[in-house]
Amino acid sequence: MRHQVAGRKLGKKTAHRLAMLRNMSTSLIKHGRIKTTLPKAKELRKVADKLITLGKANTLHARRQAFDFLRSRDAVQKLFAEIAPAFTKRMGGYTRIYHMGSRAGDAAKMAIIEYLAEDILTAKVDGTVTEDTAKKKKTDKKKVTKKAKAETKAPKKEAKTEKKTTVKKAPAKEKVTEKKAKATTKKPAEKKAATKKPAAKKTK
Secondary structure (H helix, E strand, O other), rough: OOOOOOOOOOOOOHHHHHHHHHHHHHHHHOOEEEEEEHHHHHHHHHHHHHHHHHHHHOHHHHHHHHHHHHOHHHHHHHHHHHHHHHHOOOOOOOEEEEEEEOOOOOEEEEEEEEEOOHHHHHHHHOOOOOOHHHHHHHHHHHHHHHEEEEHHHHHHHHHHHHHHHHHHHHHHHHHHHHHHHHHHHHHHHHEEEEEEEHHHHHHH
């Protein structure tokens, strides 16, 4: 007889069952509610409530314990920053299960399990929980990177314009100097020619 054997096997081995509960708990944290069979929802409720107690502790050891089970940094961050602070005044019963009837095909009893949304909403109204903190951080980082890129592009354009102006001006100066040199070289020749003509008249 199964005396003092707690929990449901769910027709799976230990490793498979733990992996399934890990995936279901991360989905519950990310989306707030999931739809599954009734026995799975009742087993998930135990794990979900324990994760909330770890989030309410909000210590480094509690974070490491939550990450050891969830194996997802985003899920741990959302659990400790958004979900757990909403249940500071509640001492248990953080989830709710709705019976959804039987599934077509195998007639399995279905259910929806969710965290208590009204507590999370009131915490957001009071200001104890900030909505989508991770998304805000990402948007701030994108803005900073865009500003940095714009600042780096502006000096490059100025440098290009300076290079163009210097390249165009250099040949013009050379042409002017060449013309002046030619003019200076031609003038002495004309003077010599003018001095030679009077000498020829004197001999006649």
